[in-house]
Amino acid sequence: xxxxxxWNNVSWGAYIQDNWRVNRRLTLNLGLRWDGVPxxxxxxxxxxxxxxxxYNPALAPKFTDATDTAICGPNSGCxxxxxxxxxxxxxxxxxxxxxxxxxxxxxxxNGIPKGLVNNHWAALGPRLxxxxxxTGSGKTVLRGGFGTMYERIQGNDVxxxxxxxxxxxxxxxxxxxxxxxxxxxxxxxxxxxxTLPILPASITGIDRNNYNLPVSYQFNFGVQQQLNPKxxxxxxxxxxxxxxxxxxREINLPPALLLSTLTGTIYNQNLPYEGFRGIRLAENVAEAxxxxxxxxxxxxxxxxxxxxxYTLSKAVDPTTxxxxxxxxxxxxxxxxxxxxxxxxxxFDRRNIAFFNFVxxxxxxxxxxxxxxxxxxxxxxxxxIVTMESGAPLNITESxxxxxxxxxxxxxxxxxxxxxxxxxxxxNGKFQWFDPTSFATPAFGQxxxxxxxxxxxxxxxxxxxxxxxxxxxxxxxxxxLRCETFNxxxxxxxxxxxxEGGIGQSHNGSDFGNVTAAFDPRxxxxxxxxxx
Numbered sequence: 019x020x021x022x023x024x025w026n027n028v029s030w031g032a033y034i035q036d037n038w039r040v041n042r043r044l045t046l047n048l049g050l051r052w053d054g055v056p057x058x059x060x061x062x063x064x065x066x067x068x069x070x071x072x073y074n075p076a077l078a079p080k081f082t083d084a085t086d087t088a089i090c091g092p093n094s095g096c097x098x099x100x101x102x103x104x105x106x107x108x109x110x111x112x113x114x115x116x117x118x119x120x121x122x123x124x125x126x127x128n129g130i131p132k133g134l135v136n137n138h139w140a141a142l143g144p145r146l147x148x149x150x151x152x153t154g155s156g157k158t159v160l161r162g163g164f165g166t167m168y169e170r171i172q173g174n175d176v177x178x179x180x181x182x183x184x185x186x187x188x189x190x191x192x193x194x195x196x197x198x199x200x201x202x203x204x205x206x207x208x209x210x211x212x213t214l215p216i217l218p219a220s221i222t223g224i225d226r227n228n229y230n231l232p233v234s235y236q237f238n239f240g241v242q243q244q245l246n247p248k249x250x251x252x253x254x255x256x257x258x259x260x261x262x263x264x265x266x267r268e269i270n271l272p273p274a275l276l277l278s279t280l281t282g283t284i285y286n287q288n289l290p291y292e293g294f295r296g297i298r299l300a301e302n303v304a305e306a307x308x309x310x311x312x313x314x315x316x317x318x319x320x321x322x323x324x325x326x327x328y329t330l331s332k333a334v335d336p337t338t339x340x341x342x343x344x345x346x347x348x349x350x351x352x353x354x355x356x357x358x359x360x361x362x363x364x365f366d367r368r369n370i371a372f373f374n375f376v377x378x379x380x381x382x383x384x385x386x387x388x389x390x391x392x393x394x395x396x397x398x399x400x401x402i403v404t405m406e407s408g409a410p411l412n413i414t415e416s417x418x419x420x421x422x423x424x425x426x427x428x429x430x431x432x433x434x435x436x437x438x439x440x441x442x443x444x445n446g447k448f449q450w451f452d453p454t455s456f457a458t459p460a461f462g463q464x465x466x467x468x469x470x471x472x473x474x475x476x477x478x479x480x481x482x483x484x485x486x487x488x489x490x491x492x493x494x495x496x497x498l499r500c501e502t503f504n505x506x507x508x509x510x511x512x513x514x515x516x517e518g519g520i521g522q523s524h525n526g527s528d529f530g531n532v533t534a535a536f537d538p539r540x541x542x543x544x545x546x547x548x549x
Contacts, residue, residue: 266301
């Protein structure tokens with residue numbers, strides 16, 4: 019039973035910029051951006067959030083004995099109907115039902131902001147760039163820049179709270195009559211006609227006290243050098259520091275000392291905010307950074323136009339439990355927070371090199387024989403070549419463990435031996451790394467393996483094309499293209515967090531083994547009429 023909402027999302031911004039040529043050798047780019055970012059809100063005050071400061075321990079719930087496991091669930095318990103802290107719903111669909119609402123705040127009421135968290139109106143982002151002709155000849159130029167960039171979470175943190183009590187609710191029960199779900203069976207005999215019990219709700223909310231705007235401080239410095247009239251070399255340092263990055267963290271946690279003994283206990287009665295199951299709050303507290311050396315060369319050598327680039331870089335972030343590099347993921351270990359998931363970003367490629375080219379094949383291009391010139395001459399070849407080192411692999415724990423009890427959490431295994439990349443066939447499967455270096459942690463522990471601690475295969479990919487324009491009239495021509503992808507038909511294994519390709523679940527059937535590869539060589543023949 020869900021409510022409906024109407025959400026507003028408005029951003030304001032203003033920007034001023036001035037390009038100032040200080041003298042013939044120095045130019046400055048000066049700018050300042052203002053962002054006013056009120057948080058997304060529901061227009062009719064139909065959103066709720068959990069606020070620890072509003073939770074009153076004196077209104078802690080009174081639980082039932084949890085013997086009715088068909089509805090309440092084993093080891094969970096239900097809130098008694100005479101318990102303090104109960105309230106009703108403004109949603110007419112839920113009229114007559116009671117909810118435990120101790121610590122719940124409604125948007126726009128009793129001092130709660132419309133968007134559930136405080137708005138940010140004073141986000142000022144300065145920008146500074148410069149270009150300096152080092153010698154005055156125009157052949158050696160120093161360039162640099164710095165900027166502060168703010169970003170908002172685009173409403174998903176609010177939308178995810180749509181199912182929260184008291185506006186929405188869901189419950190499951192087994193062995194019930196379709197004509198009356200309040201009546202259930204024991205050996206096909208009706209034994210109860212009690213009203214639906216009050217189940218401990220799970221909350222997805224926002225941490226009002228830790229929700230500053232995400233901000234990125236970006237900077238670069240480099241030199242451009244003209245090598246000859248047709249060649250330019252650029253070498254640069256490019257980096258950023260990111261603060262207030264978003265994640266979700268479970269806060270309704272039992273004492274860490276109880277983790278190894280939680281099995282067989284009534285979980286909800288060992289939590290700081292009794293009456294609720296999971297309380298998952300979005301927070302903007304994580305940090306990330308990126309540093310790189312970038313080299314770029316443009317040159318023309320007679321019939322050959324060539325660009326070459328190389329990047330040596332390191333990107334570090336807490337891509338969190340989802341491991342996909344986006345916001346709104348759960349931190350894996352809520353006791354330690356985002357720091358447990360700090361490691362190489364899933365976008366991190368330590369070495370990336372590429373070159374692309376266009377080559378005008380000189381064969382018979384200027385032949386006096388019109389037939390040979392029109393058929394054999396005038397062909398061009400182009401290509402894009404990419405070489406990169408492997409992406410990070412995030413190893414997860416799949417055995418029964420504490421994350422099966424703690425909601426909104428995950429685990430990694432223990433590292434018990436050296437990380438070894440075997441890269442050979444074992445038992446009929448191509449094994450990328452040795453799986454015996456990992457072990458399941460003892461129950462109640464989270465595992466000591468770092469986030470994204472392993473690396474997948476690198477890649478060496480060539481895409482080439484051969485093409486020619488056949489001119490018939492001034493306005494009519496035909497282009498014939500023959501293109502190949504993965505030209506040399508290299509076997510290129512996949513292996514990263516997003517696409518998979520290598521078994522990354524400890525105790526999984528393919529753990530450590532390659533399971534997918536990129537496409538083999540592909541030919542493509544095409545023609546295009548241009549008129």
